[in-house]
Amino acid sequence: MGLRQFVDKIKPTFSEGGKLSFLHSTFEGFETFLYVPNTTTQRGAHVRDCNDIKRVMIMVVLALVPAMLVGMYNVGYQAGIEGILPAFWFGFLKALPTIIVSYVTGLAIEFAFAQKRKHEINEGFLVTGLLIPLVMPVTVPLWIVALSTAFAVIIGKEVFGGTGMNVFNPALLARAFAFFAYTPQMSGEAVWYADGKTGATALEQLATTGDMQWSVMDAFLGLIPGSLGETSTAAILLGAALLLFTGVASWRIMLSVFVGGLAFGYLFDAVGVTDYPAYYHLLVGGFAFGAVFMATDPVTSAQTNCGKWIYGFMVGALAVLIRVVNPAYPEGMMLSILFMNALAPLIDYFVVERNIARRKKLIKNVK
Amino acid sequence: MSKNIKLRKGLDINLAGKAEARLEVAPMAKSYAVSPLDYENVTPKLLVKVGDKVEAGSALFFDKNNPRILFTSPVSGVVSAINRGEKRKLLSVAVEPDQQQVAKAIKVVDTAKASREEIVEMLLESGLWTRIVERPYGIIANPDREPKAIFVSAFDSAPLAPDYNFILKEEKAAVEAGMALLARLTKGKVHLSARKSAEGYMSEVKGVEYHTFEGKHPAGNVGVQIHHIDRIAKGDIVWTVNIQDVAIIGRMLLSGKLDMSKTIAVTGSEVAKPCYKRIIAGAAVESIVGKTAENVRIISGNVLTGRTTAADGYISADANQLTLIPEGNVYELLGWAMPRFHRFSVSRAYFSWLCPKKEYKLDTNLNGGERPFVVTGLYENYLPMDVYVSYLLKACLVKDLDKMENLGLYEVLPEDLALCEFVDPSKIEMQQILRDGINLMIKES
Secondary structure (H helix, E strand, C coil): CHHHHHHHHHHHHHCCCCCCHHHHHHHHHHHHHHEECCCECCCCCCCCCCCCHHHHHHHHHHHHHHHHHHHHHHHHHHCCCCCHHHHHHHHHHHHHHHHHHHHHHHHHHHHHHHHHHCCCCCCHHHHHHHHHHHCCCCCCCHHHHHHHHHHHHHHHHHHHCCCCCCCCCHHHHHHHHHHHHCHHHHCHHHCCCCCCCCCCCHHHHHHHHCCCCCCHHHHHHCCCCCCCCCCCHHHHHHHHHHHHHHCCCCHHHHHHHHHHHHHHHHHHHHCCCCCCCCCHHHHCCCHHHHHHHHCCCCCCCCCCHHHHHHHHHHHHHHHHHHHHHCCCCCCHHHHHHHHHHHHHHHHHHHHHHHHHHHHHHHHHHHC | CCEEEECCCCCCCCECCCCEEEEEECCCCCCEEECHHHCCCCCEEECCCCCCEECECCEEEEECCEEEEEEECCCCEEEEEEEECHHHCEEEEEEEECCCCCECECCCCCCCCCCHHHHHHHHHHHCHHHHEEEECCCEECCCCCCCCEEEEECCCCCCCCCCHHHHCCCCHHHHHHHHHHHHHHCCCCEEEEEECCCCCCHHHCCCCEEEEEECCCCCCCHHHHHHHHCCCCCCCCEEEECHHHHHHHHHHHHHCECCCEEEEEEECCCCCCCEEEEEECCEEHHHHHCCCCCCEEEEECCCCCCEEECCCCECCCCCCEEEEEECCCCCEECHHHCCCCCCCCCCCCCCHHHCCCCCECCCCECCCCCCCCCCCCCHHHHCCCCCCHHHHHHHHHCCCHHHHHHCCCCCCCHHHHHHHHHHCCCCCCHHHHHHHHHHHHHHHC
8 A cells, every 4th residue: 555655645735835846636636646545435326336427438548549559550540651560650650749749738738727626637638638639630830739629628618618519529529620710731632641642531532533542342441541440441440349349438329329320421422412422431440430429429410319310410410411511621520510509409408498498298188 | 806017127236134034022112203305395393392292192292384284293291302403493392201101192083974074183283294295396285285195005115125914914993994094185096006926815805906016126116006096197196005004093093092003114234133023213323223233234224215313323214224334435446347246236337246145245336437427228128217327316416307307207207216316327316306406396396
C-alpha cells in the first residue's frame, strides 16, 4: 500500500486550503483514475453495479483500437512502404503527434473547466480525444488539430454545461470546424495521403466518376486513402462487435444507420442516379466509422428506443443522400450525424409526447 | 378469475446469504421503537413522555397533518427514551417492555356487519391504519378518502427477500380475515398478486381478484403490479398493504387484541446462519442478530430499498427483512480497469455474465463517482412500466410539476426505480430525486 499512503500524504496539499488547491479537480481526476474511491452508498440502493462511466468510456477506447492500428498501417501502406511492421511504424510516427496534441489540448481545457466548476473530471474526453485524430487526415497540421479540439471542447461541450449536456458530438464538431475553417488543408484532392503522394479518395472518385480504382476487398480491409481511423470497415466492425457485446453502444442505432444507408443506396441505384452497388457506401468514406462510433454517442443521439430507430435510419439515409445528390461535397456522414444530433431532441420529444398521450388517455377511460 | 402477467424486464441480483426455511424465535428485546421516519410526510406530535406506562396498542404519537392517524406501541412497558435529532426532530420513541405483556383492549368489530367508518375507526385506534399505504406518493392512507382499489402483493422479488408462503404458512385464517376487511374499505376490487410458480393457499383466498406474475424483480413490487392490472391515472387513489400486515390485521380481528409479532428474514453475507426469526415489530437490532462485527451495513429491509440502521438501532415498521452486508469503504487500485470477477454487473464490460448462478457478496461501495446522465436505453430495461425514467427524473430535478405529472409521477415510488439506480453507471441517486419530486408535488397540491 505504499502508493496509497503516498496519495493520502499528498492529498491535503490539493484539498481545500492546501497550497495546490487550485489543482483539486485534476488531483481528484488522477486519484480516482488510480483508485476506485472508497465512497459508500449513503442514500438509495445500498449496493451498486460495479460498472461506471470510466469503464464504459474505456470500452469505447478499446473498440477504437483496431481501427486505429489498421489505420496506422494503412498510412505507411499508402505511402508505399513495404512490409507490415515498417509500414505500421511509419504510420504510428505520423499519427502519434496528432493523438498527443488532441489529448493534451482537450484534457487541459476539461481540467480547467472541472476545476472552475468544482466538478469531478468527466471521462468523456478519453473517447473524444481519440476520435478527433481518427477522423482527421493524418497529414493535417498540428495547430489545426489543437484549434479544432479546443473549439469542440469549449463551444461544443463546455458552454452547454459539460459532458452529458452537449447537443453535438464533440469529435465531429472538431472535424466540421477544421473542414469549414481550413478547407484547403482538410479536403480537396491534395489530402488524405501521406507525404509525397496525393490523389482523390475513393469517395471522391465515386462521386465524380461513379467508380473507384480500388477493389471492394481493399475498401473493406481499409487499404484505401482516407482519415486515419475511418478506412478499415473490417477493423471498425471488430470494434462494433465489442461495443454491441458489452452493450455500450445501442444496437438499434447502429443497425438502423446501416439500414438507412443501404435503403437509400439501393434507391439511388435502382432509379439510376448512381451506377454502383449500394453497399459501396458502407465501405468508403466515414460511413461505417460514423455509424459505429459517432452516431451511437448516447448523449447526442436520440434517447428513447423508438427515437433511436428513427434517428439511426435518418442518419444513414441523409448521409447517402448528401453523398449522391451533392457531388461537390462527397462526405455526407459528418454533416448527416451533426444534423441529426440537432434533430434528436425533437424526435425524442414526439416519442415522449406519445407516452404522455397514453397516460392522458387513461384518465378518459376511467371517467 | 385469475390472469397471468409475464414481465420480461427486470433483474434478480443473486446475493449470498439467503435465509433458509427455518424459524427461530428471537428473545424479547431490551427495547422497541416506533419511528416517524419510517413513514413519508408525517409530522409527529408526541402523546407520551419518558417514564409513562403503555400497553401494546397505546398511542405514542400522532400525525399533525392528520390527527386521526395514531402510532401505537408494539409492546407493553415503559417509555424509556424519546430520541431526537437536529432541531429537536423526533427520531423515535423507545419502549422498554414488561415481563408480562398486556395488550390494550381493542373493540373489534364484525367486518361483515359493521359500517365502513367503524372499521376505519378500529384500524386507526389500533395503529394498524399506518400500515395502509396510499398511492400516488406512497404515504399513509388518508382515512377520509376511499380508494379506487386496494392492491396486495403476496410475494417480494427483491434480493434475498423473505418468502411469504413460508412466513404466513400457518396464518391462512388471519390473511383471509384481513382481506375481508380490506374489501370493506373500497367499493372497487381488492387485488391479490402472487408468483405464478408459488405454492400455498394464496389462490384460495376468497373475495379478491387473484393475479399471477412471472418474471424477475421488480415483479413483486406492488407498483409494478398496479401498472399491469389497473394503472393509476391522474385523480385516482389506490391503497396498498403488505401481505404480512394483512395477516396482522386479520389476527387482531380473530383474537380481539393487537399482536404485533411478525416473522422476518435475517439475510446477507455477514449473517452467520441466515434464517427466519419471529420478532415483535420495532425490535432492537441487537435482539435479532446479537453482536455484529465492525464495518457492517445493517439494513432494515432489502439492499435496494431498505433503510440503514445501526447495531444499536431498531428494525423499521415496514421491514420484513434485515440484511447485513459488508461496508465497502476501501480503495480499489485501478478497479475500473480490472476484470473484477468477484463483483456483479449487468454490463458485459465485466464478466458476471459468465457465471449467472454465482452468489455475490456485494459491499456498499458506490463503485465509481457520480456523473451526469450519459447512458440511455439502460434504465428502461429494469422497469417493467411504460415510464421514461430519465425524463421523469429530469422533470423532478428541474421541479417541473406538469412534466412530472405527465411523465408518470403518480405511478411510481422510489422503490420501483431502485433497480435502475443499481445498474446506473452514472451513480445518480434516483430514489432520492424521485422522493424529492414526490414531496414537492405533495407540498404544491
